[in-house]
Amino acid sequence: MRKILAIFTLALLSFSCQDDKGYAITGSAENIKDGTKIFVSEISNSNRPQRVDTTEVKDGQFELDLEDNDNPKLSFLEVEGQNGNVIFISENKEINFELFKDSLRASRVTGGKENKVLEKYLDHLKAVNKKMTEVRTEVKAAFQNQDTAKINKLRKTEEEILDNDKVFKQKLVKENKDSFVAIMALTDLLRMKSLPSSEIRKMYESLPENVKQNAIARDLGKQLENASATEIGAKAPGFTAPTPEGEELSLKDAMGKVTVIDFWAAWCKPCRVENPKVVKIYNKYHDKGLNIIGVSLDRPGQKERWLKAIEDDGLEWHHVSNLQFWNDPVAQKYGVKAIPATFILDEEGTIVARNLRGDDLEEKIKELLGEE
Incomplete structure (x- = not known):
């Protein structure tokens, strides 16, 4: 199920703003004892929140004058000893917070158009x-x-x-x-x-x-x-990656009349379940022009596991892997965020279909090969 609140975990943004009237924070902190620290964090270039300043609660209030921000950022207010945070956008405005001790996420933020x-x-x-x-x-x-x-x-x-x-x-x-x-x-x-x-x-x-x-x-x-x-109709991006033997293999050298780029991994159970169906299709159509190049997203240091999965599943087509897990440069180039993932290419290297399985994959291959 897709995450509706994905944006809460982004830890992302920084922006330019022409309205510069001073960046300051004020707020009420009812039922939060005096001396409690209030932390201000913002997203750095590393895409991780970094604390940039601190103040303390006094008489149920807090305030902080920060350096003017020409590039507003996704920011967070944290309260010492409390779980969670308050999300806001830093602007060159006075930003006011109404904090609720028992539920920081229910707190209110006002100030600035952003x-x-x-x-x-x-x-x-x-x-x-x-x-x-x-x-x-x-x-x-x-x-x-x-x-x-x-x-x-x-x-x-x-x-x-x-x-x-x-x-x-x-x-x-x-x-x-x-x-x-x-x-x-x-x-x-x-x-x-x-x-x-x-x-x-x-x-x-x-x-x-x-x-x-x-x-x-x-x-x-x-x-x-x-x-x-990598949309349907686009020319498949070229790539070169290491084979199990340690040599370099390019997509161009692995192409057939029909080519399937299959992103998978030894640790991926759905991939392993799908493999027998792919083997059956490959055995049936390889001699007629079908080629497959498997791109493994196995982890660093787990080459033997990758090789064993190839052998155990009887995957007799081309294989490459950088053994970099989700950081695999081929997967990143193709925007792969989940596996198994497949890209079906015609003889010219144009992407004609994506993520087909079982009978749907076979029907597309038959169509491209001109089989009845």
Whole structure:
């Protein structure tokens, strides 16, 4: 299930802002004892929160004058001894916090146009998450009762919630093109695969240039560029990687009349379950022009495990791996975030299908090979 509140774990953004009127923090901290430290953190270039300043509660209040910020950042307020944090966007404005000791996430943030848009966005995400949680609870009960009709109805409800979420984010971006939050919404749309990457890229390109100059916006642009490069109809990006024998093999040298790039790993149970079906297809069509190149996402130091899986599963096609787990450069070039993942190429190296399995994969291969 896709995570609706993915944006809370992004630890991402930094932006430019022309409105410079001074960055300061004030707030109330009812029921939080005097002397309790208040920490301010922001996302650094390493995409990890870094503490930038500290103050203390005095008479139920706190304040902090910070260095003016020409590049507003995704920031967090933490309270000593308390779990959680308060998310906000640093702006050259006075930003006010109303902290609730028993639930920091319920705290309120006011001040600055960015935080106003952020509040609207986070309220929407919380509402969507609540609805999805309720539906999933009902789906679980329907499964237990074997109520197929209700399950189908609830699945449609899920789709409606996600469709409404998609429409909301598109509207937010359209109405707030000069906002930090537009990048957050586009990032979520891409992560959740709510829209084709080509559509998200058009929205991204419509944003003002100053909004796209922060680190996370540039990262999003790179992700969109990679996604466009591996969409159906695009020429498959070339790559070269080490074989089990330690030699270098390129995609170009592994091409057939039809080529399947198969991202997998020895540790991936769904991949191993799928392998016998792929073996059957390969044995049936290899002599007619089908080639497969397996790209393994096995971990560093686990070459023997990779080789044993190849042998145990009878995978007699080409294999490469950098043994870098999810940091594999080929997987990153193809935007692979989950495995198994497949890309089906025609004789010219054009991507004609993605992520087909079993009978669907075989039917596509037969079509490309001109088999009846």
